[in-house]
Amino acid sequence: MTSWTFPTSSRASWVTASREADRRAELVTRVGALRARLVNACCVAGRDPGELTVVAVTKTFPASDIVTLATLGVLDIGENRDQEARAKIAELATIWPDGRPELRWHFVGRLQSNKARRVAGYAHAVHSVDRVELADALATAVSRLGRPPLNVFVQVSLDADPTRAGVVPSELRTVADAVGAREELRFVGLMAVAPIRADPDRAFAQLAEYSVRIRETYPQASAISAGMSADLEQAVVHGATHVRVGSALLGHRGPAVG
Numbered sequence: 001m002t003s004w005t006f007p008t009s010s011r012a013s014w015v016t017a018s019r020e021a022d023r024r025a026e027l028v029t030r031v032g033a034l035r036a037r038l039v040n041a042c043c044v045a046g047r048d049p050g051e052l053t054v055v056a057v058t059k060t061f062p063a064s065d066i067v068t069l070a071t072l073g074v075l076d077i078g079e080n081r082d083q084e085a086r087a088k089i090a091e092l093a094t095i096w097p098d099g100r101p102e103l104r105w106h107f108v109g110r111l112q113s114n115k116a117r118r119v120a121g122y123a124h125a126v127h128s129v130d131r132v133e134l135a136d137a138l139a140t141a142v143s144r145l146g147r148p149p150l151n152v153f154v155q156v157s158l159d160a161d162p163t164r165a166g167v168v169p170s171e172l173r174t175v176a177d178a179v180g181a182r183e184e185l186r187f188v189g190l191m192a193v194a195p196i197r198a199d200p201d202r203a204f205a206q207l208a209e210y211s212v213r214i215r216e217t218y219p220q221a222s223a224i225s226a227g228m229s230a231d232l233e234q235a236v237v238h239g240a241t242h243v244r245v246g247s248a249l250l251g252h253r254g255p256a257v258g
């Protein structure tokens with residue numbers, strides 16, 4: 001009987017290479033499917049797909065997926081935990097020692113003020129500013145780091161539950177003013193997550209109304225960060241400029257971490 005096998009070591013690397021190729025093929029398919037969904041959603045809403053920024057929320061997925069996404073032109077990367085973001089940034093620096101693509105890091109999770117300085121060290125934008133104290137901490141961090149102004153979205157709570165992330169609508173103006181007052185911050189717009197078990201269509205319509213009101217005072221704050229894998233069509237109808245997409249791009253992530 002002829003035995004026809006690879007030597008163990010090269011078989012192991014062949015398996016790894018084939019797994020990497022499978023994952024790459026999966027991400028190619030998912031990126032294509034997402035782009036088709038967005039084009040379709042824009043078509044329905046009468047909008048230009050060029051107005052949309054896709055933020056790939058890569059939490060729980062490895063840095064190698066970010067490399068693949070970057071080769072597919074997805075350069076806006078979202079993370080919700082500082083520690084995880086910094087670990088991936090450090091890993092990517094070893095993969096791309098020079099000439100790495102310019103990724104834009106979007107911080108989308110709950111942020112404690114004592115981590116403001118760390119996040120300001122790498123973030124292009126923070127989508128989750130929901131307190132005056134956090135706005136002040138980020139502004140101070142930007143000025144200490146001597147970095148360009150940080151893009152800030154004020155996160156609004158659409159279910160007005162004070163235990164969840166986001167500022168309650170009655171306090172939105174106060175937080176917006178705190179962001180608008182600081183030259184270290186660029187107030188770019190509003191962010192929200194549709195409440196669980198609520199109609200995302202109604203939630204995003206409400207967010208669009210807040211956006212109109214805020215723009216009366218801050219016309220530059222025209223961005224709307226809304227829409228995730230399950231509800232991005234509704235968000236696009238209501239004017240989202242930034243969709244934050246995790247599972248539709250990267251696959252099932254299991255139970256929430258952190």
Ligand SMILES: *Cc1c(COP(=O)(O)O)cnc(C)c1O
Pocket residue numbers: 057059080108109193228229230244245246247248
């Ligand atoms: C995880 C996460 C997303 C992406 O969620 P999916 O449903 O996987 O698309 C978007 N926004 C925030 C704030 C998140 O934490």
